[in-house]
Amino acid sequence: MDASLERYSRQMRFPGIGEEGQRRLLDSHVTLCGCGALGTVLANALVRGGVGHLRLVDRDFIELNNLQRQVLFDEHDVAENLPKAEAAARKLAAINSSAYVEPVVTDIDRTNIIELVKDAYLILDGTDNFEIRYLINDAAVKLAKPWIYGGCIGSHGQTMTILPGETPCLRCVFEAAPAPGEAGTCETAGVLAPIVNIVASFQVAEAFKILTGRHDRINRDLIYVDVWDNIQRRIKIAPLLGKVDCPCCRHRRFAWLEGELGSHTTSLCGRNAVQVSHRNATQLNFQELARSLESLGQVSYNRFLLRFDSDGYEFTVFPDGRAIIKGTSDVDRARTLYAKYIGH
Numbered sequence: 001m002d003a004s005l006e007r008y009s010r011q012m013r014f015p016g017i018g019e020e021g022q023r024r025l026l027d028s029h030v031t032l033c034g035c036g037a038l039g040t041v042l043a044n045a046l047v048r049g050g051v052g053h054l055r056l057v058d059r060d061f062i063e064l065n066n067l068q069r070q071v072l073f074d075e076h077d078v079a080e081n082l083p084k085a086e087a088a089a090r091k092l093a094a095i096n097s098s099a100y101v102e103p104v105v106t107d108i109d110r111t112n113i114i115e116l117v118k119d120a121y122l123i124l125d126g127t128d129n130f131e132i133r134y135l136i137n138d139a140a141v142k143l144a145k146p147w148i149y150g151g152c153i154g155s156h157g158q159t160m161t162i163l164p165g166e167t168p169c170l171r172c173v174f175e176a177a178p179a180p181g182e183a184g185t186c187e188t189a190g191v192l193a194p195i196v197n198i199v200a201s202f203q204v205a206e207a208f209k210i211l212t213g214r215h216d217r218i219n220r221d222l223i224y225v226d227v228w229d230n231i232q233r234r235i236k237i238a239p240l241l242g243k244v245d246c247p248c249c250r251h252r253r254f255a256w257l258e259g260e261l262g263s264h265t266t267s268l269c270g271r272n273a274v275q276v277s278h279r280n281a282t283q284l285n286f287q288e289l290a291r292s293l294e295s296l297g298q299v300s301y302n303r304f305l306l307r308f309d310s311d312g313y314e315f316t317v318f319p320d321g322r323a324i325i326k327g328t329s330d331v332d333r334a335r336t337l338y339a340k341y342i343g344h
């Protein structure tokens with residue numbers, strides 16, 4: 001055996017991969033969107049497994065409360081105040097110096113997504129954000145690239161593999177993103193590390209199959225797992241292909257990529273505040289949103305607006321999903337805060 005392959009010997013001994021599969025992995029290029037809970041587990045396994053080029057894209061910094069589940073980070077990274085993509089790349093270089101890990105610290109949006117994924121063989125979803133998932137879906141369908149969706153909240157999570165043209169796309173299965181405040185976020189509902197590891201592990205196995213050319217082995221169901229309520233479900237989604245009048249994969253209308261759907265963010269000059277608004281009309285249920293934010297302390301609302309404070313910022317949310325976040329003029333920061341507390 002080639003000495004450079006020795007570190008992968010146990011993986012190559014598995015007949016599904018073999019030497020040929022390993023060489024394909026070494027030659028592969030993956031773009032990973034998001035380097036938080038799912039993203040760090042994904043990046044760790046892909047780089048250890050020999051994926052040759054991993055582009056890691058994340059807009060965020062590391063906080064102490066990330067360490068419970070974001071496996072590539074430690075207290076030293078928190079103290080250094082490093083961006084997640086950068087800290088992850090440093091850790092991954094120590095794990096496998098022969099892999100090319102490319103950190104990109106940016107907010108993924110419709111203006112940069114194509115550039116970030118166009119040279120990748122596969123796109124992996126490690127985000128916690130529905131808006132970015134729909135953008136990934138648009139870009140992947142448009143460019144005919146496989147991608148793997150994963151999402152976790154509380155004790156449950158789900159994953160599905162999308163091969164454009166061959167399996168249903170995200171919009172075939174979930175026509176629209178949950179309304180802001182509806183799905184809960186890790187900040188409001190919490191998240192357990194075991195579900196993160198399970199969902200990410202399913203995604204890594206799928207990634208290995210795609211990158212080694214074993215499409216015959218791909219999981220074509222939506223997998224749902226709840227580790228607290230002991231539920232494991234496989235939901236047949238294959239029949240949806242061609243049956244759903246999907247705007248994305250059937251009509252090739254890429255509404256998220258073209259900015260017809262999605263959020264719109266503006267810095268409010270001189271007010272140290274940013275307004276985040278949603279293009280897709282929504283009607284927030286303040287009672288539910290207030291309940292999900294209860295743990296943060298005082299949340300007050302009336303018919304017209306809901307207000308709460310957190311992390312030193314003041315949030316004012318309107319019934320149509322628009323929010324003004326006071327205490328920052330940084331639009332990326334505001335979008336992160338919006339996603340964190342209100343939803344996607």
Ligand SMILES: [Zn+2]
Nearest residue numbers: 169172246249
């Ligand atoms: Zn579709």
